Amino acid sequence: MLRWAVTFLIIALIAALFGFGGIAGASAGVAQILFFIFVALFVISLVARVVSGRS
Template sequence: MLSWALTFLVIALIAAALGFGGIAGTSAGIAQILFFIFLALFVISMIARLMNGRSRF
């Protein structure tokens, strides 16, 4: 999931550098949405690990 966010971020940066505003905006929006989904899943997994009580460290 994070790799998709980074991929769309790179596409947005390249499109912005080449002057394709619509493509850059769309790619940046997709990257932002995927990043926040990844962040939410990360936080949920950390809370689940804390609730479980087992630590591997």
């Protein structure tokens, strides 16, 4: 999922470079949403690992 967030971020940067503001904004928004979903899933997996006691 982090790879998708980085991909959309790169698309947003390239679109902004060429002046496509709408596409850049949409891609940046998608990248931001995917990044926060990734962070939430990462935190949930860390908590689950601590609670279950696996090493």
